[in-house]
Amino acid sequence: MPQQKLWTPEFIGMGLTNFFYFMSQYILIAALPVFIMDDLGDGQLAAGMAMTCFQIGTVCTRPIAGRIIDGVNKQKLLLISTVFFVLIMGGFLLASNLHMVYGLRLVHGIVFAIGTTASAAMAALVLPAKRKGEGIGYFAVSGNMAMVIGPLVGLLIIGWFGSKMLFGFLCLLAIAAVIAGNRKRLPDDVVKPSGEKKKGIHVSDFFEKKALPFVILGGLVFFAYGGVLTFIPMYTRSMGLAYWTSLFFVVFAIVIVVTRPFVGYLFDYHGPDYTVYPGFGLFALGFILFSQAHSPFTLLFSGTILGVGFGALAPAFQTLAVQSAPAARAGVATSTYFWSLDISVGLAAAILGAVAGSEGYPFMYGVVCLASALAGLAYYFFWRKTSGKRVMKRAAVEA
The missing domain is CATH 1.20.1250.20 (MFS general substrate transporter like domains)
Structure with a gap:
């Protein structure tokens, strides 16, 4: 069609x-x-x-x-x-x-x-x-x-x-x-404002409350990713694997690209559960492997697993954040989601840096793995009790 x-x-x-x-x-x-x-x-x-x-x-x-x-x-x-x-x-x-x-x-x-x-x-x-x-x-x-x-x-x-x-x-x-x-000129219903204007300034002008569950969960995913992005040069250097750092990111990105069609199909035709739960499981497993990476093979294999997990989670939560809000507030929902990511990566540098400084990198990535598992549980309770039914109902109406 x-x-x-x-x-x-x-x-x-x-x-x-x-x-x-x-x-x-x-x-x-x-x-x-x-x-x-x-x-x-x-x-x-x-x-x-x-x-x-x-x-x-x-x-x-x-x-x-x-x-x-x-x-x-x-x-x-x-x-x-x-x-x-x-x-x-x-x-x-x-x-x-x-x-x-x-x-x-x-x-x-x-x-x-x-x-x-x-x-x-x-x-x-x-x-x-x-x-x-x-x-x-x-x-x-x-x-x-x-x-x-x-x-x-x-x-x-x-x-x-x-x-x-x-x-x-x-x-x-x-x-x-x-x-x-x-x-290319986009349709008027996409580019023009909805016509509803509020007087004064409201908190809702800057944040989309309905998107917050998915914004927070997406932020946790990027907080964990920030631990890789910020500290991998020092981490790999400490293990004598600095030469393989660039290849790690290449593998990470290739895996995301290769798995994208399959992940997107699962999300659209079977629902978020089919991407989010496996995504959290693979993300946690990837961090376990990453925290114990003492050889090039283990490092690159962990990058493969992390790429699959991250590639399933990040777009899923962005999609859910946008779908949770009316189309007229797509901009606010998107900015709320990205704002969370900006802050999360910044906080990762400060908080995880302190943990790595006192306990070492393996312990730090173990903490990130535990946080990923807890985020998966939070998603389960949130999705089952409130947000899931509302979001999927809205998506069905728009379809």
Whole structure:
């Protein structure tokens, strides 16, 4: 049936826009510290502050991004954010001191929060209701691929051609985001606001209460993933496996991509239980293996198991968060979900870092494994008693 078509020009455009946004971020995570230390002559602390400025911009903007997106024409907002994206990347070509870098990273965080939330909300709205789980899963792959490709591309360009070529390449990515996000005009029922306007400011303008159960559970998944993303370089180095770190992420991403069609099909045609429960089980098992990884094989095998678990859980909770809210509040639901992820990854660095410092990495990843199992139990009781019936009823009506 025509309404069940998944790979529409609109959906592909939103996925590509998301990919270009995330590529810019992961390229800068890897390459900007090199620019700061080699070109500007500063140290690791200054490089870390640049990342902090980006996080401040993102975390502070996420809550209001949803209200902005749901209250204006989404396509016009995406056009404005992608144009600013071009200007920011061009600004790095002129950056000659740390203050300019910090300011650009702060504004980059703001634009990144609005742009990625808008593209994700519109992608969810153009998807057919019966294939939302599958579609959001494919959409999430765009960020996963950027996570793997971005750091490698950034380090290769700055290492071989220098910082000017790096920032020039980022400008091209930003221009590609403008084209991908705005080439196809989306339907009015997707991009225009609902027409309902509240007077004053309300908490509900910034957070979608109905999505909170899935936002919290998704946040726990990303908290656990943050423990891998932040500490794996030190962890693998402590075991003499530093050489295999990049391959770990390659395996992790490939597994997510390969399993995505199967996972999306299970979610849409058999329900969330068929992806969430196995996802939590595999996620916990992966952390058990990861905490005991003393050989390249065990490390890469744990990456395979973690990839399957993470690939099942992350899009499932994003889909459930969006489905739990009315279509008119898709932007707020999406921003609430992403805001939780931003905070969760940041908290992982602080909390798990303290645990690793006092008890060691194996113990820390054991704690993460236990937290994953407890999150699975929380999902069971939440889903069975309240949220599940409401969400699936809403999804059935929309279908």
